[in-house]
Amino acid sequence: MLILGRSRGHSKRGNKNSLPQTPAQLKSDGVDEEFSTELADQADMEAQARANAANQRARVKKNQ
Helix, strand or coil: CCCCCHHHCCCCCCCCCCCCCCCHHHCCCCCCCCCCCCCCCHHHHHHHHHHHHHHHHHHHHHHC
16 A cells, blocks of 8 residues: 655645635625715715715824
8 A cells, every 4th residue: 555645745634624705796896986975965975074084094194
């Protein structure tokens, strides 16, 4: 009986399971949505203001 070692591409270790893949329905298409002020409500405007403020804080922190 011939036992193949690691040098022949075989190992005695068991087959390790790979990490799960992301399901296709959860993947993003990478397209950004545009913001329309004509269709925005008050909550959208507040979220836009918070995002702009966060971007400014990030720029200031990056430049320090």
